[in-house]
Amino acid sequence: MKLASDRRLHPLGTHRVIDPPGAMPQNAWKLDNTPAAYANEILCDVEVLNLDSASFKQIADACDGDEQAIAEHVMGIVRERGKHHNPVTGSGGMFIGRVLDIGGALAERIELRVGDRIASLVSLTLTPLSIETIEHIDLGTGRVWIRGKAVLFESSLWAKLPTDIGEGVALAVFDVAGAPAQVQRLCKSGQTVVIVGADGKSGMLSCAQAKARVGAQGRVIGIAPSDQTPAARTLIEHGFLDHFIVADARSALDVAEKVAALAPELADVTINCVNVPGTELGSILCTKENGVVYFFSMSTSFTAAALGAEGVGKDVTMIVGNGYARGHAQTALQTLRDNPAIHAYFAGKYADNH
Amino acid sequence: MKLASDRRLHPLGTHRVIDPPGAMPQNAWKLDNTPAAYANEILCDVEVLNLDSASFKQIADACDGDEQAIAEHVMGIVRERGKHHNPVTGSGGMFIGRVLDIGGALAERIELRVGDRIASLVSLTLTPLSIETIEHIDLGTGRVWIRGKAVLFESSLWAKLPTDIGEGVALAVFDVAGAPAQVQRLCKSGQTVVIVGADGKSGMLSCAQAKARVGAQGRVIGIAPSDQTPAARTLIEHGFLDHFIVADARSALDVAEKVAALAPELADVTINCVNVPGTELGSILCTKENGVVYFFSMSTSFTAAALGAEGVGKDVTMIVGNGYARGHAQTALQTLRDNPAIHAYFAGKYADNH
Numbered sequence: 001m002k003l004a005s006d007r008r009l010h011p012l013g014t015h016r017v018i019d020p021p022g023a024m025p026q027n028a029w030k031l032d033n034t035p036a037a038y039a040n041e042i043l044c045d046v047e048v049l050n051l052d053s054a055s056f057k058q059i060a061d062a063c064d065g066d067e068q069a070i071a072e073h074v075m076g077i078v079r080e081r082g083k084h085h086n087p088v089t090g091s092g093g094m095f096i097g098r099v100l101d102i103g104g105a106l107a108e109r110i111e112l113r114v115g116d117r118i119a120s121l122v123s124l125t126l127t128p129l130s131i132e133t134i135e136h137i138d139l140g141t142g143r144v145w146i147r148g149k150a151v152l153f154e155s156s157l158w159a160k161l162p163t164d165i166g167e168g169v170a171l172a173v174f175d176v177a178g179a180p181a182q183v184q185r186l187c188k189s190g191q192t193v194v195i196v197g198a199d200g201k202s203g204m205l206s207c208a209q210a211k212a213r214v215g216a217q218g219r220v221i222g223i224a225p226s227d228q229t230p231a232a233r234t235l236i237e238h239g240f241l242d243h244f245i246v247a248d249a250r251s252a253l254d255v256a257e258k259v260a261a262l263a264p265e266l267a268d269v270t271i272n273c274v275n276v277p278g279t280e281l282g283s284i285l286c287t288k289e290n291g292v293v294y295f296f297s298m299s300t301s302f303t304a305a306a307l308g309a310e311g312v313g314k315d316v317t318m319i320v321g322n323g324y325a326r327g328h329a330q331t332a333l334q335t336l337r338d339n340p341a342i343h344a345y346f347a348g349k350y351a352d353n354h
Numbered sequence: 355m356k357l358a359s360d361r362r363l364h365p366l367g368t369h370r371v372i373d374p375p376g377a378m379p380q381n382a383w384k385l386d387n388t389p390a391a392y393a394n395e396i397l398c399d400v401e402v403l404n405l406d407s408a409s410f411k412q413i414a415d416a417c418d419g420d421e422q423a424i425a426e427h428v429m430g431i432v433r434e435r436g437k438h439h440n441p442v443t444g445s446g447g448m449f450i451g452r453v454l455d456i457g458g459a460l461a462e463r464i465e466l467r468v469g470d471r472i473a474s475l476v477s478l479t480l481t482p483l484s485i486e487t488i489e490h491i492d493l494g495t496g497r498v499w500i501r502g503k504a505v506l507f508e509s510s511l512w513a514k515l516p517t518d519i520g521e522g523v524a525l526a527v528f529d530v531a532g533a534p535a536q537v538q539r540l541c542k543s544g545q546t547v548v549i550v551g552a553d554g555k556s557g558m559l560s561c562a563q564a565k566a567r568v569g570a571q572g573r574v575i576g577i578a579p580s581d582q583t584p585a586a587r588t589l590i591e592h593g594f595l596d597h598f599i600v601a602d603a604r605s606a607l608d609v610a611e612k613v614a615a616l617a618p619e620l621a622d623v624t625i626n627c628v629n630v631p632g633t634e635l636g637s638i639l640c641t642k643e644n645g646v647v648y649f650f651s652m653s654t655s656f657t658a659a660a661l662g663a664e665g666v667g668k669d670v671t672m673i674v675g676n677g678y679a680r681g682h683a684q685t686a687l688q689t690l691r692d693n694p695a696i697h698a699y700f701a702g703k704y705a706d707n708h
Binding site for chain 1: 364366368376378379380381443444445446475476477479480509510511532605606607632635643649652654655656657658659660661662663664665666667668669670671672673674675676677678679680
């Protein structure tokens, strides 16, 4: 296929940007979602979209949880923007599908063949997507089964699906693969680590990685609204946490006081995995001076974090959760393999069953 | 003075929160701005507000640069919220004033006396403020001279004004004091450092600190829209930069290509000081794998940074600019003392002259 215009093919996909001209694909309002592979692209038959948790929650809330309304909302976003880029949350998700075509300039340079099943490891906010029909929505997981096509750029990350882990589980894990990889880097033996939002996908994987890193001398403290959910019970019963705190992460003082009661010196590292806004300050307050707060949640407000730390005079290093880290997909899968209880929980919740 | 309600005085000022109940002062929509000092507070006679650059730009743009309209806009925010917390940008600024009263529980514990002139080092977004009149607005600097009262909490940071540096200059520098302190920590000898938005207040101080840190073997590359402004000429003529790139920081590819032309290995550390949205990706693209991007700009979008790095498959550590670092006010003032050319430039631009 040839480009109609004279735009130069670019590894970052700028040749797909329609509006505004000159923007990067993620910053663009609208992408060209023509379902065909240019020379440096990969065309995929999409089976499932795994919407970002903050984005799906916003859409589901706006549609009062009605499946048909959610489907129309998702179709509307993609029709207007050529990508699933939620204009309210600014976030997207990722997809699973099968390779249909690989551009000639790329085919010999990558370990991928037509017919391979892959998961995209870049955000839907920059992935050209066209949807023919929406077949099913799983309200519990934010997974959307569709018939449609997506395009991956030369720079886009992807992973072949593993053979020893179910597809639904792999997709759920890839979606938050940055979290366990970053936790693995940040946490050290003997440290006190607080995981805010311990009972979500990224939270559970972070707990497992944190506990493995801090060891017997260290402590992992999980925070979630209830200790009676299946996720919380999995964490508690299988020893992924040293302490469980029941708290609303938005109640900054309550969170800080409960952490201080368990660990008066506060946390060396705090990992924020909560998909609701307004939890920045609680995470800052439960971290010690010179500690690290890692914000993995897409609901994080940059100004709330920056001004929050200043407002309470807390000298902490606050890190923006990068969705990518080298080898993150493999680290995330290995976290499941190393922790069968979490793998079993994920299999129960995220296995394909529609 | 006694609290009308039975709310417990708290070091973080939660006793001043009106709406929503239970919120922290910064997250609150509305604070009690009663101009009196509770037992753990400091009451100040405010002379000047130094509005956050992103906030002032938004207000000035919304008011077409009209001084009277800006004054009414500022008054309106403070009347509604009991603090200068711009609801659009989420940011505030700081103030300069004279101590009027110190609560009995605090007076003996701090090095401050009634009559001392101080600058607040916490954001106006959490500082109870009442304005009687607005006397003058400097459109060039975002400084607003008022008659009014502000309250500092026990945890609030403040600094006595230096005697060897003019007040206007000290205030301008305190407002961005986190930047040079963080640059001093992050940059190391021999590194390549890119300062995006080199010609602003935080940018200039960051350039000076970065050049001092990287030394003769390192390189500092400044980026700004023009190399003909007085700020740019100051940086270039006095050797604070090794290279100056003229570029629009929002043009991610252009920025990346120009940096790569000078430093093919890209930046070890990139400091983003630009007060316009949409500059996250350019900063990410000009940073090397495993490098650090420090976002000092309050215009930074958390999701644009997080998803941007993932979208281009770049494994960088992205840090939220903390407005506070231990000793940051002294570091910022010392940066001026050590760099007379920048001190002279700031004196020309920010000296009191109304």
